[in-house]
Amino acid sequence: VLWNRMEDFSTFLVGETGTGKGTAAAAIGRSGFIPFEEKDNCFVESFTSNxxxxxxxxxxxxxxxxxLFGHRKGAFTGAVENHRGIFARCSPHGSIFLDEIGDVSIPIQIxxxxxxxERSFSAVGGHDKLHFNGRIVTATNKSLKDLNQERTFREDFYYRLCSNVIRVPTLRQQLYEDSSxxxxxLTHTIQSIAGQPVPELLETVLVTLEQEVGPDYHWPGNVRELEQAVRSILLTMHYRPGAGDAAHLTEALYHAIEQDKLSARELVSSYCRILYEKYGTFEKVARITKLDPRTVKKHCSASPSNKNLESDRAG
Known part of the structure; x- marks a missing residue:
């Protein structure tokens, strides 16, 4: 990533949610325009940029x-004063990171x-051509294939972005290639939380993850989920994947009931699943629902409502 400095004016980061595209963008931005000494493997001077x-x-x-581009006073209702957009505020040696570029409309793409x-733009309501001499980093969690097939991108804009693509790997891909x-x-995450390396905490986190998720866990939330797992373990000595989904499941259940999507059995299964996501043990759910723990486990592990809930959430 650090070598992606000024070889191209723009860089396009593609990767799933939570893979660290923002971190990669910041690394590219902060390394831009700085002389890099290969022999000493370091940047040879400091710089002021944004x-x-x-x-x-x-x-x-x-x-x-x-x-993005700013506006002039009177350009539209509510424009009571001039406003400088991010392209005007960015220094000549700075970088702009446009996240979720896949969601912008055709007029903005143009x-x-x-x-x-052209490295130029005009403020809304303005006629002067302003110049931008920084660099642009963009990112999306959509695949390039999806962007192309959806045809929500202008073809020229799509290919201009794709001229310099970095595919940010998922956490499971990283671990598959190098389990170490x-x-x-984990060491980096613990250090960012504690402010310094703490070897004994690393051992605690490793042991807890081994016990509670196992070595084959695929980390659907990627690096962001890993960071949350570390925080959870340091605070509670436990990590239950998906525990944060209880509120979303509750909302999805409410909508599913409104639309008559659930049978009585599915309703009980969904309720058990929500309680399990919240409390984390079958015994606790059994006490609340007055069901046998084995029945609760059966409802949670093979909930026939999951499909309905997920489809309702997607809708």
């Missing part, structure tokens, strides 16, 4: 253009393509 990150999916369509190709990388990731 790294601006924006998640495009968090802004309504009406605000994205103004947030304006971004102009920045990518788990220990390195």
């Amino acid at each position: 790294f601006i990150e924006i998640n495009l999916s968090q802004f309504p369509e009406s605000l994205i253009e103004s947030e 304006k971004l393509l102009k920045v990518l190709e 990388s788990l220990e390195a990731l």
Whole structure:
């Protein structure tokens, strides 16, 4: 990642949610424009720059253009003063990270393509051509195949982004290629939490993960889930994958009931599953529901409502 500095004006990061695309983007941004000494394997001088990150999916369509390019006073209702967008605020040696680029509309793609190709833009309501001399890093959790097939991208914009692609691997891919990388990731995570290396905590986390998820766990939440697992273990000495899903399951169950999607048996199974996600033991769920623990386990492990719940959540 650190070698991806100024060889190209833009870099496109592709990877699942939680794989660390933001971390990779920051590494690329902070390494840009800095002389790198191969012999000493270090950067030879410090620099002052800025790294601006924006998640495009968090802004309504009406605000994205103004947030990116800025606007002039009077450009639209509510524009009571001039506003500098992130392209204007970014320093010449800085970087802009556009996350969730796969969600932007065609009109925004056209304006971004102009920045990518001409390194220029105009504020909303403005006529002056402004120049951008930093670099752009974009990211999406969608596959390139999906982006191409969905045809939600202009073809020229799609191929311009794809000129310099970094595929950020999933955690399961990293562990498949090198199982020892788990220990390195855990060491880094613990150090970021504790502020310094703590070998005894590493051993505790490794043992707990071995006991509670096993060596073949596929980490669907990727590095983000691993970080949450470490925090959970350090606080409670336990980690139950999916424990944070209880609220989502409760909401999904409510909608499924409203739409008459569940039978009585499915309703009981779903309720048991929600309680298990919340409390973590079949015995606790059995006490609440007044069911036999073996019955609770059967409901949780083979819930016929799972499919209905998941389809309801997806809808």
